[in-house]
Amino acid sequence: MLGIGIDIGGTNTKLVVVNKAGKALAQERFKTEADKGPASFIKRLGAAVDGLRRDYGRQLVSLGIGAAGDVDPERGLLRFAPNLGWRNVKLTAPLERLTGLPCAMENDANMAAWGAYEIELKRKYADVLTLTLGTGIGSGMVIDGKLYHGSSGCAGEAGHIKIIPDGRLCGCGGKGCLEAYCGSGAIMRRARELVKNEAAYVKKFADPARPKFNTICLTRAAEAGDPAGRRVWAETGRHLGMGLASLILQLNPGCVVLTGGVSRARKWFLPAMMEVLGDQQIKTPFARVKVKISDDADLGSHGAALFGLERALK
Numbered sequence: 001m002l003g004i005g006i007d008i009g010g011t012n013t014k015l016v017v018v019n020k021a022g023k024a025l026a027q028e029r030f031k032t033e034a035d036k037g038p039a040s041f042i043k044r045l046g047a048a049v050d051g052l053r054r055d056y057g058r059q060l061v062s063l064g065i066g067a068a069g070d071v072d073p074e075r076g077l078l079r080f081a082p083n084l085g086w087r088n089v090k091l092t093a094p095l096e097r098l099t100g101l102p103c104a105m106e107n108d109a110n111m112a113a114w115g116a117y118e119i120e121l122k123r124k125y126a127d128v129l130t131l132t133l134g135t136g137i138g139s140g141m142v143i144d145g146k147l148y149h150g151s152s153g154c155a156g157e158a159g160h161i162k163i164i165p166d167g168r169l170c171g172c173g174g175k176g177c178l179e180a181y182c183g184s185g186a187i188m189r190r191a192r193e194l195v196k197n198e199a200a201y202v203k204k205f206a207d208p209a210r211p212k213f214n215t216i217c218l219t220r221a222a223e224a225g226d227p228a229g230r231r232v233w234a235e236t237g238r239h240l241g242m243g244l245a246s247l248i249l250q251l252n253p254g255c256v257v258l259t260g261g262v263s264r265a266r267k268w269f270l271p272a273m274m275e276v277l278g279d280q281q282i283k284t285p286f287a288r289v290k291v292k293i294s295d296d297a298d299l300g301s302h303g304a305a306l307f308g309l310e311r312a313l314k
């Protein structure tokens, strides 16, 4: 039995065939071209699924979509997808009609959370909190072995919990959100405040193959002993610790999984983050929780495939 995981990105849509053990067997991709509208997209997605069926036939039993944005998983409705510019698009029902395969859809961070639970942790923990650390911060929760949605499918907006009263402005319009401190854009804004000559900094520290002022450059700078780089990552760790402490107090997870591009700087932000967790007064949830960093860039799409399979076989 195989499932297809679908990751709808702003530029490309990726399909991956995954077996029950979470191993990817094949991939397919096509240009999302969101401006052509949902009807055209669904048709092309159906054609891509058909392409994979030619190779895998009846072994393929399910579809799972991870979509960035506001998703109603019950109705298979993409309420808002900022990267596609779509509002209130029904995806799962037309896709099921077109392909004859059952289709589950969740927010992409929820699918990454399911991937962390199934693939990274092999269901060793029943209660898992996953944070995806990138431009934005997403989160998903598996509670008692089930993906938690909340009453309207919006659970897991951890990027917008407030960590600093009246703090920095966030992309959501609010102030003091976790994302306004620990999203990659926010991290680089803070770095800009400390680095006087950006061009010289890039020349000195960035990967010569990708000479950009970004979190990779900042990590390399920290590695080389640069005080600004180390300071920004230590601050990021403290802020992440503050957000995470609230979430751990509320959820008491067995394991927290951090994933996404920013998590690769673990060496530089993790010590400060763990210090904040260690300083909490209510000790037990922090003493027990395991913190893992996942480098699996495909947790979202593979998680989506496994989630779709799980639903279909239930």
Ligand SMILES: [Zn+2]
Pocket (backbone or CB within 6 Å): 159, 160, 170, 171, 172, 173, 174, 175, 177, 179, 180
């Ligand atoms: Zn916000």
